[in-house]
Amino acid sequence: MEENRFQSCWQTVAPPEFPKLSGDCNADAVIVGGGLCGLLCAYELQRRGVRDIVILEAGRVLHGTTARTTAKITSQHGLIYSSLEKGMGTKAAWQYAKANEEAVSRFAQIVQTEKIDCDFVPCDAYVFSCTPEGAQRVREEAETARRLSIDASFTDKCGELPFPVQGAVRFSGQARFHPMKFACRLAEILRERGVKIYENTPAVALDDNMVLTGAGRVYGKNVLICSHYPFTNLRGFYFARIVQNRSYLAALKGAPELSGMYLDCEEAGLSFRSARVDGEPVLLLGWGSHKTGHETDVSHYGKLEEEAQKLYPGCSVESRWSAQDCMTNDHIPIIGRYRQFGDRVYLATGFNKWGMTGSMAAAGILSDLILSGKSEVADVFSPGRSDFRLQAGKFFQEAADTAANFFHGYTEIPKGGVAQLKNDEGGIVEFEGAKIGAYRDTDGGLHGVKTVCTHMRCPLKWNPEEKTWDCPCHGSRFDADGNILENPAFLPLDKRGPD
Template identity: 40%
Template sequence: MQSIWSESCKFRKREVLDKDIKTDTIIIGAGMAGILIGYMLKQNGIDVILIDAAEMASGNTKNTTAKITSQHDLIYDKLISEFGEKKARQYANANELAIKKYKEIIKERKIECEFEEKSAYVYSLNEVDNIKKEVEAANKLGISAEFVESINLPFKIKGAIKFNNQAQFNPLKFLKDISSDLVIYENTRALEIKENLVITNRGNITANNIVVATHYPIMNAPGYYFMKMHQERSYVIALENADNVNGMYIDVEKNGCSFRNYKDLLLLGAIDQRTGENEKGGCYDKLRKIAKDLYPNSKEKYHWSAQDCMTIDKIPYIGKYSDKTPNIYVATGFNKWGMTSSMVSAMIISDMILDKENDFSEIFSPKRFDLSLSIGNIANDMIETAKNFIAQKIYIPSSKIEHIKNGHAGIVEYNDEKIGVYKNNDGKEFIVSTKCPHLGCQLGWNADELTWDCPCHGSRFDYKGRLIGSPATTDLIDN
């Protein structure tokens, strides 16, 4: 599977770190957030180096739907009620400024990345009370929003909130330009962080400042982000011969559909699910059925999936990694809004490193965590995590290797060990440990993508056991 962005843009290959080095600021993770932070620091004369465990922009950045919007589901009424109008305004101002900052950089550098200003909509098929409350909250915070009763999609709605002056673009073409002057080491995996030292599989890096922009933080303590987030996957197909919807659309319901155009293609997304819970697969088939119903003359051109870090209160964690690590910074928990959140991260973290004042960092601070506001979500996350830890210890699978059909996978017991077995279409067996090296959770099979995924914290591995995504930092143990 390759996203539309991956095919449209190729990056020059970067070197692998081959020695110990020193720099002012080291950024771990060369995706949208890491590269934007590096770009802003370099623009201000800071010596900065980025490293990536794979290739730059090869992780979740290439799998986005690339909407640049301050509209993040129905969040502003919730922010006002839980955090007060002042902090809610910080969130709104930060994301509105992020849109303007993208536009400013693209115009200044004359970047050809299909940047288009579009309106963004959250629609409802059933009820509009919450939609109307969100319109009122957004306007109170200075966002240009309005209630509409019809939208340019092939079905009727009860109503929608429309945000004006939003945008969409090609994220990889944008990154190709702004990363051109940055020092980036690829295939260089961070293994451990100690005060001013980043230990990698290729050499050690000493730095005054360390930024962890790895999508999901790789350092468990301090910070304990694994207790404050989980990860979810969603799926996208790109369609030829479908409508021009002239905007960006999401359903207020969790498993509703999203829509946006890119050139002559329509990107149709849906099916949010917790990472590690797709054993039976069929997500793409469900999307294809929706596409056939809505756009019967359309033809699938691409399909891909994305993964998002979901925080307890739906606000990213951006700022100091913890009180105990004054020179280490983090940008994570973007929920499903990685483009604006990446720019917000770049503005906040670059200001912190440059010792500048920032008007909106408070609402995003990892220190803001208040148990009383989100105890229900914490309990749900901890129950899910505990369930999967227990599964690793006491679950006794009933199937055997010989019962696994070609093209399928399962967890079996073999020589008193739990193992994951995948048989390809030719019957070749690929056997790995099902114990996630991050914190020991039992992995689940993802039938749509032929991967072993962790339902606790979202680490992912291919069917050969090779690491795809953090927070784990090592491959699975082969049996």
């Protein structure tokens, strides 16, 4: 099959390799997940004196969402502050602001202290709107942010953008970087300082403070779940509190270099930032937002490239890719004690596409909770907060959506027999009287699987753009051979069809 069609522009930097776990062990802290969040938690805990730290990674480190992000380092998360202050009060908005402002500063400190060469560039961040109604909302955001001591201001000009705006809120003193240069070096630093990192070691269950893997059991005095979607999610109903949402990115050559970073205030709006890839300037254009396993009939890449040509005629697309992140009902990450497992199990997830600062904030908060039992900014992120009560409508909407996915999936009529699949075509087909999922590759080879998600048995949808099987319930993704691409599932699909 064709490989790497949708690699991000950051993935030319290869992460270091680590061994697989073999046998049981103990640690002061066991961290599940080797993405930015897991690595930063390990870094922070070790810096504050925790000695034995083990990181368990299901696949290879830094092959998850961190490798496919836009990598804006900012406390400006859309128009979060005005809605947060209205919905949860000034104290909650202040805690959110403080955690994320400190996270921006911490990146600068770590880059400097550890001398990490990662194209770190201080810059301003803007959320703009092209409508008068939107301009009113960004003005309100600027006022709220200023009240929360953020260096924010309103402007009606974003002269670097290829279209006029009605208004924008600017946060000064933010930053952008190359996430893989930063995180790969961080992983090496952790190894040099004695943190044990095990790859190809998925955590499959948690028994009190014992993390079970196929290669051994790891007992942790503290267990931190940083696996993007929590690998264990039944307790606490996390499967109903988190959805995975996808967006699309292109790295453009022949577009101008921007000094600022920009984001439309509308949910699926455009995102802009400049970057250097192999020393060459590119402009990263982002667009789109949909639940994983939905909109499978939309040409997202086609639309993104159309938009790129409209905005920057004659530019070329150097690379294009998609990524997904965990979204919470109230748009606030979930960071804190995973109470359903007792006092020493912690969770960091639901970064709502702001997991650079979200991961850094999680590292600070979880270290505070582990080492001193308290954190002055933890309440707003608490897993035990009342998002379920406040967002009951969304909760039941998700439950109804899941039921509909089951119904449509199990009643989907096959598009014909396996023989009818053309080259580079996939979908649900009939094979020996049963329904299977199949993809015929560009050389005519057939890849057949059972299209039942190994997480909670939701029927999978064929994604014709990326040639993957995507779960419309909680966002697991599998390649055409059934190998896992994105969790929460950690078991591959069963093979089906002719050998």
